[in-house]
Amino acid sequence: MNTPLLGIEELSVGFDTPEGKARAVDRVSFALERGETLGVVGESGCGKSVTALSILGLVPSPPGVIESGAIRFENSDLIGSPPEALRRIRGRDIAMIFQEPMTSLNPVLPIGRQVAEPLMVHRGLNRKEALDQAAQWLERVKIPDARRRMGDYPHHLSGGMRQRVMIAMAMVCRPKLLIADEPTTALDVTIQAQILALMVGLKQEMGMSLLLITHNLGVVAQMAARVVVMYAGQVVEEAVVSELFGRPFHPYTRGLLRSMPDPAGRPDGGSRRLSEIPGIVPAITEAIVGCKFAGRCPHAFGRCREQAPGLFDIAGGQRARCWLSRFPERRRTDA
């Protein structure tokens, strides 16, 4: 049994806020195998981005503090690593692309130079060699007329083109792991598909692992092999994609799936009414006894409000943080 490429164990990240300590990530654990694509799903503020930033040691501090846990990458614990060691890993072994291609590129530096930078820092190339390779990468991510556009600035490019530049910048050092934090959320639907296709192609070609963070279940279904669902800073369900979409266990996961528009419609020609999960996510500064989802859960019973459920094994690697796994008779059929 190989050790996974990335193993996150019981990670907790807190933020100091005027309202008190906010726990953005609450004992999150998951693993990512070599070459695997893992989707992390959840709504805004569920802690998925903070988890991703923790891997690279980029949680803004202050106010953020990694309180406990371990992040193992190729057998070293990134949390305990000295900043300089972590810096050498960033951009070389683990690269990241972000949600907003509009603001994630430096507005005052030419794109060629921004793509070339990791090569100069990590591979020790001189400026000319690095720019040459950067141009090749821009061609590879299908920037039209790439060599001539090396001197362009981000404001010359469209959103989709900028995200391609971000991808080229992340890929230049051939990382073992690419973290993509909502890589297509800010883009048009047609551009989204192109960017996803580009990422799939590059991933297969390079044999890297992909940690895909998104709130878009459609993207996850298309890209990921396994999915981790997060809610209010916790992992609430983990399963392979087919299980998650076929037999979702956690009431939150089911709610998410039901609130996804179904473009195909129903077989009988009618369209299903779009449902929403009632209630709102509890504030992360709130101290909650019991299950964090209980307040919005149609199946919640006494125990849910008294004791926090653990992440229970369901079957075949599927896990869910839900008391229903122990008390299946409590699941209401009408909800």
Add this chain to the structure above:
Amino acid sequence: MLRYLAKKLITLVALLFFVSITVFAVLFVLPGDPAQIILGINATPEALAALRADLGLDKSFWGQYREWVGNLLAGRSHHSIHYKMPVFDLIVDSLAVTGPMALMAMGFAVLISLPLGIYAARNQNRHGDVTVMFFTQLGLATPEFWFGILLILLLSVQLGWFSAGGFPGWAADPIGAFKALLLPAFALGVIRAAILTRLTRSSMLEVLREDYVRTARAKGLRERSVIYVHALRNALIPVLTIMGLQLGQLLAGAIIIENVYFLPGLGRLVFNAIGQRDLPVVRDIVLFMAAAVVVVNFVIDVAYAYVDPRIKIN
């Protein structure tokens, strides 16, 4: 670029026109008769009238204004009543003092404020930041002439490293001239650095929160490049504006500091000229100062476009 230059030139001309009218009007209603000052209180009315006619003071407002502007446009320099020499030469001579002093002062201001501002931003709310903020507050509250006097007391009177004032002239003693400008430039620079430090700090704090700084870190860049390449260039944009205003101000003459250090600069020249009712000198210098401010602003605009590619000069 050509269109931009043309636009700037039109602005300059329009501005100079308004400034000329204003200056002229203010000096026209200013009490005090130049003829009386030149001839003294015992002068006969006939002599005064003759001198007034000679100076063109007996003409109407518009008549005098036309004569003044006409001379300027024709490139004829006016003559100083007091110094009995062309105003143009006076300006050139005093600019040889004020110009280098202003540039040196800005040099000091930049050398002090950028590192301190960056340091404070990177250590926000920690001891270092609080200390820097304390001293900038002090700098903001300190009048520059007082700081200039302190410097004289310490470095000239106590330690004897510098002369306490005066200017030997560039030709006669270049090193002495440079040293003579060092203290006043430092006094001016430190006071200006106070505001620039605060500005750099707040601008830097804002930029350090930007997504592209996070991207730069995610690429594994060294903290040095993150700060000085990715963050600083963006943070400098608002700082440049204030630097431009300060430089324009300094070129227009640091009247008080030049008086403290007995420097024959532009500020002292205009200060004395006002006292002596040397109207040709006052008018031409004020006009020159306005032009200098416009030109400095133009240079800053060009610098903007250099720092921020999103700004196009046209």
